[in-house]
Amino acid sequence: MTEAKKIKRVHKSVEKRREEILTAAAKIFSQRGYQAADVQAIAELAEAGKGTVYRYFSSKENLFSSVLQQKLDLLKEQVEQARVIHQDPLQALRAVMLAYLHYFENHPDTIELFIQERAEFRDKSSSVYFLRILESRERWLDLFRDIKREYQVRDIDLEAMMNVCTDMMHGAALLNYAPFSTQPASERIDAIFAIYTRGIMKTD
Numbered sequence: 001m002t003e004a005k006k007i008k009r010v011h012k013s014v015e016k017r018r019e020e021i022l023t024a025a026a027k028i029f030s031q032r033g034y035q036a037a038d039v040q041a042i043a044e045l046a047e048a049g050k051g052t053v054y055r056y057f058s059s060k061e062n063l064f065s066s067v068l069q070q071k072l073d074l075l076k077e078q079v080e081q082a083r084v085i086h087q088d089p090l091q092a093l094r095a096v097m098l099a100y101l102h103y104f105e106n107h108p109d110t111i112e113l114f115i116q117e118r119a120e121f122r123d124k125s126s127s128v129y130f131l132r133i134l135e136s137r138e139r140w141l142d143l144f145r146d147i148k149r150e151y152q153v154r155d156i157d158l159e160a161m162m163n164v165c166t167d168m169m170h171g172a173a174l175l176n177y178a179p180f181s182t183q184p185a186s187e188r189i190d191a192i193f194a195i196y197t198r199g200i201m202k203t204d
Helices: 003-010 014-032 039-045 050-056 060-085 089-106 109-120 128-135 137-150 158-175 185-200
Strands: none
Touching: 014 039, 014 050, 014 060, 014 109, 039 050, 039 060, 060 089, 060 109, 060 128, 089 109, 089 137, 089 158, 089 185, 109 128, 128 137, 137 158, 158 185
């Protein structure tokens, strides 16, 4: 690698360099798997030295966890943006569900990273994904409270209402990558939303 390139790397901001390493790591981890992913390969893809990677991330495990956190930060940002567009809570829920499905269709490597996390770190009590869901639990419960307040719904516990929706979305995102999947889940949002809402709405 030339001296000119080394000097150019030095002048990159901390944020820019960190972003480049995370982007490279996400690609290597998703393509090769955690065990086969080599920090040197990540460094080369990011056009950085191996030592630079370790200055930003203390270990390969820390780098992997940071990649997942970055992916989940982006997912959170996109669903939050979808939520605030609509005043009506039911329409906000539909927008959030659609944004969630679009995210995983646009970032298929995230699903692969989830699978690797569960396979490689079985000693962890919970995945990063489910820990992040717990962190935002109260905010999302507020949305279901608003739905229950503004619409006639069945007498269903709020947490159960939210958990079923979460499970449906998680399952739909995973099924996008099943060999028999022929249509993106986002294109089936009307059916998914209708089945979910009609299951909680009163019919009499």
